[in-house]
Amino acid sequence: MRAQLLPVILSSDRAHANLLKRLGAEAAKPLERTRRRSHRRPTITPATGAHPFFSKQLVVRGIPVKAHARCTDAALFIAAERIGRMLRNLPPDVPARLRRRGAAIHIVGSRQQVSNLPEHAHLRGRRGDYADEARNDPRRTERHGVWAERSDNARGYRYPLLSADQLTVDERTRGLGGLICSCGEENLVEHDTDPRYAGRDVLTHEFAHTLMDYGLPRTTRAAIVEAFERSTITRGLWRRPCGSKAYAATCAEEYFAELSMWFWGSHGEFVCSTQKLPRPGPHGLAEYDAHGFGLVGSVYGGSHPSFSVNATETEPVVLRPIFINPVCEASQLLPTIAECDRHDDGEVGVQEMACTLEIDNQAGSHTIQLSWVTHDGTPKSYGEVAAGTRSTRFTYSGHTWMVEGDSMRACYVASRDALQVIKFAEDLRRATPSPSSLIPQPHPEVPQPQPQPAQNLSSGSVGAARGA
Numbered sequence: 001m002r003a004q005l006l007p008v009i010l011s012s013d014r015a016h017a018n019l020l021k022r023l024g025a026e027a028a029k030p031l032e033r034t035r036r037r038s039h040r041r042p043t044i045t046p047a048t049g050a051h052p053f054f055s056k057q058l059v060v061r062g063i064p065v066k067a068h069a070r071c072t073d074a075a076l077f078i079a080a081e082r083i084g085r086m087l088r089n090l091p092p093d094v095p096a097r098l099r100r101r102g103a104a105i106h107i108v109g110s111r112q113q114v115s116n117l118p119e120h121a122h123l124r125g126r127r128g129d130y131a132d133e134a135r136n137d138p139r140r141t142e143r144h145g146v147w148a149e150r151s152d153n154a155r156g157y158r159y160p161l162l163s164a165d166q167l168t169v170d171e172r173t174r175g176l177g178g179l180i181c182s183c184g185e186e187n188l189v190e191h192d193t194d195p196r197y198a199g200r201d202v203l204t205h206e207f208a209h210t211l212m213d214y215g216l217p218r219t220t221r222a223a224i225v226e227a228f229e230r231s232t233i234t235r236g237l238w239r240r241p242c243g244s245k246a247y248a249a250t251c252a253e254e255y256f257a258e259l260s261m262w263f264w265g266s267h268g269e270f271v272c273s274t275q276k277l278p279r280p281g282p283h284g285l286a287e288y289d290a291h292g293f294g295l296v297g298s299v300y301g302g303s304h305p306s307f308s309v310n311a312t313e314t315e316p317v318v319l320r321p322i323f324i325n326p327v328c329e330a331s332q333l334l335p336t337i338a339e340c341d342r343h344d345d346g347e348v349g350v351q352e353m354a355c356t357l358e359i360d361n362q363a364g365s366h367t368i369q370l371s372w373v374t375h376d377g378t379p380k381s382y383g384e385v386a387a388g389t390r391s392t393r394f395t396y397s398g399h400t401w402m403v404e405g406d407s408m409r410a411c412y413v414a415s416r417d418a419l420q421v422i423k424f425a426e427d428l429r430r431a432t433p434s435p436s437s438l439i440p441q442p443h444p445e446v447p448q449p450q451p452q453p454a455q456n457l458s459s460g461s462v463g464a465a466r467g468a
Contacts, residue, residue, distance in 0.1 A: 177209030364425035368405030
């Protein structure tokens with residue numbers, strides 16, 4: 001049989017070569033093009049310049065997908081494919097914005113926990129920290145109640161009936177959103193082994209948060225909020241038979257993330273779990289929420305009208321510190337912090353506006369500590385920014401942030417601008433702080449506060465990391 005097929009194969013090759021010759025092409029050229037295409041295939045490389053926890057990475061459209069040595073290579077390739085499809089048709093400035101702000105995807109090994117990731121190590125074993133961040137945000141309080149018991153003896157997922165303020169981050173989730181989003185390895189390569197997320201695409205959900213908060217322009221984010229209000233408030237969609245809200249109805253961010261899972265072929269939390277409604281996949285979403293389906297499709301297809309109007313955001317507004325002083329006891333700063341947090345553009349009770357805050361430490365020589373300040377003046381740590389790097393946080397106008405480093409401390413109040421930046425090192429060079437007193441630096445967006453009677457005001461949380 002081989003002897004009979006060999007002449008046929010050779011004659012086919014000669015016929016192909018003759019055809020190329022008649023067309024004025026050479027046989028070597030298509031082979032060369034094939035080699036060039038093969039060279040462009042993504043390859044897994046060592047995670048250079050990263051935390052020692054990560055040993056390998058796969059870069060897709062300039063965004064690294066990182067994992068521990070224990071994670072399989074297949075998990076990185078699958079994650080890269082899902083990220084690539086979400087970014088494929090978006091305007092070029094969207095992935096460029098994500099790259100500039102330092103977006104990344106971290107994979108949690110099947111035998112690892114979320115708190116093993118360096119960015120979440122401070123939450124290990126601390127009950128209530130994750131829930132407390134969510135509870136401080138008034139848009140998300142109503143979805144936190146008593147968690148039902150989930151059991152799977154094969155995997156060991158068995159949790160008692162705990163309230164949200166008793167859960168650790170590892171008990172709560174296998175993935176978090178944010179500028180650096182994460183996902184469990186088992187959800188990528190063994191889609192249904194974790195009963196909490198059976199049939200769901202966790203990475204698509206979490207990266208949708210990253211995309212909305214840090215990649216999409218402000219006009220597109222506003223369109224998502226409008227679609228969320230139209231579907232959940234005007235039309236009353238995404239409610240369970242008992243009248244309570246499904247996960248997609250909790251806020252605009254979760255609405256976009258949940259609908260993204262449906263759009264890309266899986267599903268989020270069903271409105272009716274017994275009938276599995278909406279049905280999994282894009283067709284089920286189109287049947288249940290046609291307007292939401294059209295919005296998500298136009299965003300991922302790159303055809304949404306908001307991309308053609310102010311798609312490229314202006315340069316970030318540089319915030320000026322409201323004061324700079326040497327590091328001292330936090331109690332000495334409470335009056336000033338409380339006074340600043342009370343105001344938003346000079347008024348009390350003005351609606352907060354979502355915004356993106358960049359912390360630029362590229363010109364600094366020391367690592368700086370970043371904290372969000374609550375309405376009562378309590379600093380809440382949000383990590384650090386190493387010298388020569390930058391970081392991004394999602395926050396709201398009127399919220400106070402404190403930066404510490406190089407024996408100095410400064411406080412900033414977020415404005416209503418869509419994109420803002422803090423340059424702590426440059427502010428220190430401009431200021432000559434007195435060791436015994438505060439040096440006021442009026443903020444251009446927040447007028448000087450006027451004396452007012454004490455009021456019992458509440459403050460929402462900054463954009464805390466979100467779970468699936």
